[in-house]
Amino acid sequence: MNPSVDALRATFGSAIGRALESCGDTIVYVRRDALLQVLAWLRDTPDQRYDYLVDITAVEYRDRERPLEVVYSVRSLERRVDLRVKVELDAEADLVVDSVVPLWRGADWLERETFDMFGITFRGHPDLRRILMWETYAEGYPLRKDFPLRGRFSRAEQVRQALAANPEAHYSMEELSIAEAYGELSPEMKERLRRGERGKLAGSE
Amino acid sequence: MKRVMATKEVAGQNPNYLLAKVQDLVDWAVNSSRANSLWPMPFGTACCAIEFMATAASRFDFARFGMERQAYSPRQADVLICAGRLPFKLAPVIRRIYDQMPQPKWVISMGACSSTGGIFDNYAMVQGIDTIVPVDVYVPGCPPRPEGLLYGILLLHKKIKGESLFDQVRRRDEQPLDDRGLRLPPETIDEISEPFGNSVHQFRSA
Numbered sequence: 234m235n236p237s238v239d240a241l242r243a244t245f246g247s248a249i250g251r252a253l254e255s256c257g258d259t260i261v262y263v264r265r266d267a268l269l270q271v272l273a274w275l276r277d278t279p280d281q282r283y284d285y286l287v288d289i290t291a292v293e294y295r296d297r298e299r300p301l302e303v304v305y306s307v308r309s310l311e312r313r314v315d316l317r318v319k320v321e322l323d324a325e326a327d328l329v330v331d332s333v334v335p336l337w338r339g340a341d342w343l344e345r346e347t348f349d350m351f352g353i354t355f356r357g358h359p360d361l362r363r364i365l366m367w368e369t370y371a372e373g374y375p376l377r378k379d380f381p382l383r384g385r386f387s388r389a390e391q392v393r394q395a396l397a398a399n400p401e402a403h404y405s406m407e408e409l410s411i412a413e414a415y416g417e418l419s420p421e422m423k424e425r426l427r428r429g430e431r432g433k434l435a436g437s438e
Numbered sequence: 439m440k441r442v443m444a445t446k447e448v449a450g451q452n453p454n455y456l457l458a459k460v461q462d463l464v465d466w467a468v469n470s471s472r473a474n475s476l477w478p479m480p481f482g483t484a485c486c487a488i489e490f491m492a493t494a495a496s497r498f499d500f501a502r503f504g505m506e507r508q509a510y511s512p513r514q515a516d517v518l519i520c521a522g523r524l525p526f527k528l529a530p531v532i533r534r535i536y537d538q539m540p541q542p543k544w545v546i547s548m549g550a551c552s553s554t555g556g557i558f559d560n561y562a563m564v565q566g567i568d569t570i571v572p573v574d575v576y577v578p579g580c581p582p583r584p585e586g587l588l589y590g591i592l593l594l595h596k597k598i599k600g601e602s603l604f605d606q607v608r609r610r611d612e613q614p615l616d617d618r619g620l621r622l623p624p625e626t627i628d629e630i631s632e633p634f635g636n637s638v639h640q641f642r643s644a
């Protein structure tokens with residue numbers, strides 16, 4: 234068992250739930266409202282120093298009684314120690330958890346992917362949009378257990394909707410600003426880029 | 439040439455005559471030049487693209503069949519080679535590339551996923567690119583070996599050489615889209631992407 238768990242219990246008390254060891258990795262459950270403080274503490278405390286966010290993902294179990302879990306894998310590059318932090322979310326209630334983008338800038342796309350696949354909202358995320366499926370994807374969240382393998386619509390409807398999608402709409406204004414460096418953007422788009430409007434395209438209102 | 443021309447032997451005369459219809463000669467000239475200088479537009483999305491690269495490289499070298507120049511712009515391409523599975527997110531992209539190619543144009547669907555969806559019978563994958571663009575040659579395989587792709591290219595040569603500028607039956611015209619933007623009727627798309635044995639049940643015509 235990772236000694237960080239005892240340090241966490243000493244610092245946060247009842248905000249830390251059960252902890253277990255699986256395949257050599259330590260998993261610790263954290264109450265939802267304490268998540269941001271716990272992760273910030275793990276990152277910044279001198280003898281913890283979990284400075285690298287490996288991955289963010291989520292799990293939904295086949296057992297409907299079990300809650301959804303959001304999984305944060307953190308690693309201390311200096312001490313070469315891994316820790317897995319989990320937050321349980323009730324699927325019947327709201328699927329909302331605090332964003333950790335303020336702690337790790339790299340959490341941006343990881344949280345977008347988790348949102349895209351599971352429909353979990355990350356409160357405070359700067360640009361929470363779909364990342365794998367296209368913007369106008371209307372069938373739901375593919376990795377949820379109630380999502381049919383082949384999607385909700387018929388194949389013909391899926392083809393029609395996919396063809397109606399705008400390929401450029403996948404890009405945020407920041408991503409399109411790479412094109413601006415080459416002078417390839419329209420004046421209208423440059424103007425909106427200058428105003429700092431993100432992820433919106435003409436006619437997408 | 440044999441099909442186009444016929445020698446006629448007239449008894450007792452020398453030399454004999456060589457006869458051909460002007461239309462057949464024109465078709466022969468146009469089709470030979472088209473077939474023997476196909477410029478491919480590679481659309482490689484997955485492992486089939488690795489085999490495509492092997493086909494383009496020195497050992498197999500499809501430049502031997504007139505595909506010397508790979509056109510990475512659809513504006514200068516004759517044949518679109520879709521190598522790999524096509525997710526729905528790429529469907530508008532390949533449609534736009536196809537629309538940008540000048541007439542006459544052909545499409546080779548390389549590999550099982552590109553032709554039918556392959557093992558990816560799921561929410562994210564197009565079940566055969568013929569629901570998006572019209573396809574001339576399907577190359578089976580997962581992925582096909584370079585010999586397979588070369589055979590497909592030779593089949594396409596054969597098809598091109600059978601076309602005609604004058605014969606309405608063998609003429610090749612642009613196929614118009616229907617007003618829903620689909621190449622095939624919805625029932626046909628549902629039918630060719632019929633689910634096979636799997637635990638997930640759903641109604642197809644939602």
